[in-house]
Amino acid sequence: MFGVLPAIIDPIQLADDGSSLEGEFSLDGMSRLREMCRNTEGRVRVRLRFECTAQKVRVMQGVISARLDLTCQRCLQAATQEMDIATRLLLLRPGESRTGLPEEADILEVTAPVSLCAMVEDELLLALPMTPRHSEGECAPAAISVSRARDPRADPKAPASPFSGLADLKRKE
Ligand SMILES: [Zn+2]
Helix, strand or coil, rough: CCCEECEECCHHHHHHEEEEEEEEEEEHHHHHHHCCCCCCCCCEEEEEEEEECCCCCCEEEEEEEEEEEEECCCCCCCCEEEEEEEEEEEEECCCCCCCCCCCCCCCCCCCCCEEHHHHHHHHHHHCCCCCCCCCCCCCCCCCCCCHHHHHCCCCCCCCCCCCCHHHHHHHHC
């Protein structure tokens, strides 16, 4: 069961409380991400755990999962992108020392309450491919190859070539 996520969080407080967050965001609240999608049907799922380690380091970690309808830059048809992003941030309050923290750790200095939605959106934007593409050989069939468009191996959910509709129209004439 996925609950409603808070819009604004205080990661430090959540870590001190040992809280977890689990829920979904719709794309409606993520304008930058929505611009890259063909529709707003995509869903973003968030599962985060906040804790304080034995070394007194506050940590936020979890998984951001998304299923987004992007446009393949090779065939210009819909290409569904599934993403599972494992995220782990060490949380510091302003002025807290980084001494002793692992060099490679991602650190979030929490100076004010954080927009969870914007933070999740940032993570997704960073992980999105610059030029989304179907895997090799999975592009929608070219418009000239109508027979291939009916290939049963083709993804039944993928829209047929943009010209198949034209062919139907012509037949009706
Ligand atoms: Zn393609």
